[in-house]
Amino acid sequence: MSEEIEPVEAFRLRAREWIKANLGPMQRWDMSQHCESDEEELEAVARDRMLQRKLYDGGFAGICFPKEYGGQGLTPDHNRAFSEELSGHEYPSRFSVPTFSPCASVLLEFGTPEQKAAHLPAILKGEEVWVQLLSEPGGGSDVAGITTRATRDGDHWVLNGSKVWTSRAWWADWGLILTRTNWDVPKHRGMTVFILPLQQPGVEISRIERLNGESESCEEFFTDVRIPDSDRVGEVDAGWTIGTRWMYHERLGHNSPYVTTPVGSKGQKSHEPSVVEIARKAGRLDDPAALELIGEHRALGIVTHELQRRIGDAAASGKGNKDLSSVDRVFRGLASVRRATIAFDLAGSDASVWDENCENPTDAVGMQFLMRQVSCIGGGTTEISRNVIAERVLAMPREPSGDKGVPFRDVPKGPNRSR
Known part of the structure; x- marks a missing residue:
C-alpha cells in the first residue's frame, strides 16, 4: 500500500x-x-x-x-x-545552482544507485557543493567540441585538459565533468561524463577577475588526474545523451523542481536597484517617458516570472517539450539586458560615474549596464538557445554542418584544441 x-x-x-x-x-x-x-x-x-x-x-x-x-x-x-x-x-x-540544478538533477537521473547513495x-x-565542468577555453558554446580527454587505464581513467568559466570552483567540493573519450567517431558520439573531486593532486584552479571585480569564475587545468571507473556516469561514449539532459537542467536553473529558493512577493527583495528610486533620484518621477520605462521594467519582470513558472510546471508534469527551457533562457537573457538598459536610461548622467564604496544601490546602475550581456552568455548563450528552439521546439531544419559524420580527430581545430 x-x-x-x-x-x-x-x-x-x-x-x-x-x-x-x-x-x-x-x-x-x-x-x-x-x-x-x-x-x-x-x-x-x-x-x-x-x-x-x-x-x-x-x-x-x-x-x-x-x-x-x-x-x-x-x-x-x-x-x-x-x-x-x-x-x-x-x-x-x-x-x-549548480549543486541542485543541474548537478544533483543529473545524478538523480543517470547516476548508479551507489553514486546516488x-x-x-x-x-x-x-x-557537498558541486560545480559543472563544461565550457573550454577554445570551445565557446560548442559543448560537443570539447577536447579535455579521459583515457582508459585499467579500472581508471586519466584526465588531461582544461575547463573554464566554472563558478565557485575554488571552494567547491565536487564537479560533474564532460570529457572526450573517443576521437574516432563524430564529436557527439565520443564523450563520457565523470564525477570528479576538485581538491586533489593534478587539479589546478585559477581565478578569473571580471570587469566588476568579481572573481567567482575559474579556469581548471587537469594533469594526469586519475578517476576510478566507478565514478563514470552512464555508458562510455554516451555522454551527449546525458549532456543534452544536463543542459536542459542547467537552463531550468532556479525553476527546477529540485531547487528550493524564495519566490513570490512576501517580503522578497531583489539585488536590482529599484527603478522607481532611480527615477526619483534623477528627478524624473513626473516625466511620462520615465513612467513608461518603469512600467516596461515591471512588465518584463512579471512576464519573466510567469514564463518561468509555466515552463517549470510543464517540466515537472513531463507533458511539455523538454527543450522549452530554451524559451525561458532566451527571454530571460534579453529581458535582463533590457531591464539594465532601462535603469541606465532612467539614471541619466549619474549612471556614468559611481562610488564603489557607496551603499546606495542606485550607484550600481552603471556597472550593471556594463555587465548586462553576461545574462545572454553565462549558462549557455542565447544564440545556442535560439538554435535549440528552432530545431527541437519548432522542428525547423538544422543548418548544414561541415563536421557531421566526420571522426572528431579529423575535424579542423584551433592551435590549442588538437589532440
Whole structure:
C-alpha cells in the first residue's frame, strides 16, 4: 500500500511555522551572493552549509528528491509552497545552482544507485557543493567540441585538459565533468561524463577577475588526474545523451523542481536597484517617458516570472517539450539586458560615474549596464538557445554542418584544441 502524501496546504502551514521558528530574515549574501573578500565568501559558504543542514534536520531538504536518498518524496507543488513561504527569509543560496540544478538533477537521473547513495544525501545535508565542468577555453558554446580527454587505464581513467568559466570552483567540493573519450567517431558520439573531486593532486584552479571585480569564475587545468571507473556516469561514449539532459537542467536553473529558493512577493527583495528610486533620484518621477520605462521594467519582470513558472510546471508534469527551457533562457537573457538598459536610461548622467564604496544601490546602475550581456552568455548563450528552439521546439531544419559524420580527430581545430 502506497504511503499517503501530505496535502499541500497542510504542508505549507507546517513549513510556515518551521521557517518562522528557525530561519532569520533574508541577508545581503542571499540577494547578490557578492562578497567583499575571500574571507567573507568562505564565511558565507560555511553559513550556507549550516542552513542547508538545518533544512535537512528539519525535514525540508530535497522536497522533490526520493526519500531513499534523504529527500522528502513530495511533489513540485509542495516545493513551490515551501519556496513561497521561504520568501523574505535566509536560505542556502549557493546550493541552488549548480549543486541542485543541474548537478544533483543529473545524478538523480543517470547516476548508479551507489553514486546516488554516496552523494545525494551529502548534498542535501550541506556537506557537498558541486560545480559543472563544461565550457573550454577554445570551445565557446560548442559543448560537443570539447577536447579535455579521459583515457582508459585499467579500472581508471586519466584526465588531461582544461575547463573554464566554472563558478565557485575554488571552494567547491565536487564537479560533474564532460570529457572526450573517443576521437574516432563524430564529436557527439565520443564523450563520457565523470564525477570528479576538485581538491586533489593534478587539479589546478585559477581565478578569473571580471570587469566588476568579481572573481567567482575559474579556469581548471587537469594533469594526469586519475578517476576510478566507478565514478563514470552512464555508458562510455554516451555522454551527449546525458549532456543534452544536463543542459536542459542547467537552463531550468532556479525553476527546477529540485531547487528550493524564495519566490513570490512576501517580503522578497531583489539585488536590482529599484527603478522607481532611480527615477526619483534623477528627478524624473513626473516625466511620462520615465513612467513608461518603469512600467516596461515591471512588465518584463512579471512576464519573466510567469514564463518561468509555466515552463517549470510543464517540466515537472513531463507533458511539455523538454527543450522549452530554451524559451525561458532566451527571454530571460534579453529581458535582463533590457531591464539594465532601462535603469541606465532612467539614471541619466549619474549612471556614468559611481562610488564603489557607496551603499546606495542606485550607484550600481552603471556597472550593471556594463555587465548586462553576461545574462545572454553565462549558462549557455542565447544564440545556442535560439538554435535549440528552432530545431527541437519548432522542428525547423538544422543548418548544414561541415563536421557531421566526420571522426572528431579529423575535424579542423584551433592551435590549442588538437589532440
